[in-house]
Amino acid sequence: MEKMNFKNVIVGWGKGGKTLAKFLAERGESVAVIEASPKMYGGTCINIACIPSKYLIVRSERGMDFADAAAQKATFIAGLNHKNYHNLADEESVTVINGRARFVANHELEVTAGTDKVRVVAERLFINTGAKPVLPELLGLVGNPDVLTSTELLDLKEQPKKLAIIGAGYISLEFASMFVDYGSEVAVFDVREEFLAREDRDLADRVKSDLEARGVSFHAPVELQEIREKTLFYKQNDATHHFKFDKLLVATGRKANTENLGLENTSIQLNTRGEIIVNDILETTAAQVWAIGDVHGGAQFTYTSLDDFRILKNQLYGDKSRRLSDRGAVPTSVFIRPTLSSVGLNEQAAQALDKPYRLFKLATSAIVKANVLGEPQGLLKALVDPETDEILGAMIYASESHELINLLSLAIKAKIPYGMIRDQIFTHPTISEGLNDLFADANEVK
Structure with a gap:
């Protein structure tokens, strides 16, 4: 098996990791960026989250047809993906490795792409694998082509006439607001009784009332029972109800993407939520290994991932003054x-x-x-x-x-x-x- 050695290895192409890769490359250091999917060049925000969702939201507010907006969005995102790839791949000291990485030791990875495998050894290693959707245990959910996470929903080419959403968090509300503007019938189902529990009641009540006035229906608290083809069955007020949908979005949170990384072969430790444990300067429990972005927990935003880069840049080549604890209030x-x-x-x-x-x-x-x-x-x-x-x-x-x-x-x-x-x-x-x-x-x- 071929073995490749680098001063820096970054696993995942998120905001903090890609910015760090560019910075290190401009210093003339060797950098390998390992990415499992070519569709993710540039990271989650650009390809399957912030940018495509906001692109569609803006066009829904402008009254554009969904199919036209989706087609324009696809072209726009493809351009960003291409630009992000070449922003790193065209650097002389950067090597892009496509494949799924798995640790075999603290500073050694096995990367698999199809039947091909390569060993990658790093002097410094940065884990930047992001987060993934959390799916509830619900009969009929897995394997149903009409049950989607936000990733698949953003890839739709045709507008669902009836959209069911499980979960009433921030991601859910953005999609509810967007699709009702496109003209879809939107119903939101949540197991929790209190709407936006972390918000002040006067604000939360206004948000819910305004969304309802625009056509979004809320059903909470409910006991989710099962999904049969295109029908969601649930219990509310001791009675069983059902809602027929064209598509169903599951938006019940995201968790750190640490499964199948082979971390059991390292001294890198996880907390009870499966997030990589880091100290105030993003060091893991393994020497010369750091974690960037969603994978170490906390606020899951692309701009906090970018601030992780600032901390690492300062710690590696600055006055070592920047720390997570200095971040302060995040908008x-x-x-x-x-x-x-x-x-x-x-x-x-x-x-x-x-x-x-x-x-x-x-x-x-x-x-x-x-x-x-x-x-x-x-x-x-x-x-x-x-x-x-x-x-x-x-x-x-x-x-x-x-x-x-x-x-x-x-x-x-x-x-x-x-x-x-x-x-x-x-x-x-x-x-x-x-x-x-x-x-x-x-x-x-x-």
Whole structure:
């Protein structure tokens, strides 16, 4: 069996790993990037998650036909996949190895592609294998061609007239919002009683009410019983019901992709959730082996994976000051309509910590730009430390909140007192100028 030696080996083509590969190659170091599927050049976000889903969401909001949008999306994603491949493969010191990697020792991998096998030995090794969908145990789910994960749903060429969704998390809501805009009948089923349990009730209730007003039906809590061909059977309020669908999306979470990596042949340890255990600088329990992105747990976002790269770059060739514990509050956005974004503490989290706060609230309808856009529904909330005047957290359910939340995230990171934002001059008409009014008056300290 052929044996290949490299200074750096990266398993998986996710955001953090591919950026690290490019950086190391530009330093003239030898790099091998191992990827199991050519369809995944560039990683999950580009090929089967953030970019294709947002591409389709934007076109649903513009009233485009689904089949046309899907065809355009496929061409667009193929171009990004091609670009990402050549961004690394064209580097003189980078070797792309297509195949499935399995550890045989801490720094040695066996890579299989069909009947071909090769041994790859690394001085430094970076695991970047991402996450994969979690599937519930449900009779009739496995092997049903009309039961899909988000990966397969994004590959559809024709619009399902009736879409069932199992799970009511953020991924579920994005697809529900998108397909109802395309004109599909959408029904969401969840085993949990509380909708968006981690969100404040005033925001969660508005999101649910707005989605229902647009045509999404919610069924919760339910006991899922079985799937027979294109019918989901479930029990609710002690009665058995069924829903006939064209396609069914299973969106019940994702877990670290560590199975079948051969980690039992190494000293790399996993936690009880199957995630690779890392320290504050992303080192695993094996020397000179690091984990990047979703595979080590935490927030599953492409931008946190990119920040993992920044930590590694700093630790390997910088002043060694960057750490996971310094990351601070990470902003998030759920691309429903309007977008739901947040950063830092919300009310229920602050109350659980017994953290005093001043509460600021503003109805989205008070913002001129929201009315210009025809989306006055929503709510803006912010929590401020009553002693320091620093922002503790913000929740924005409003058009373009995915842009606005980054400004507030920066304010939290820089410890900018809320009064500076209250008195800031913003262009008009914009959603951001709503921050002037949001921070104008506060409720009593809680």
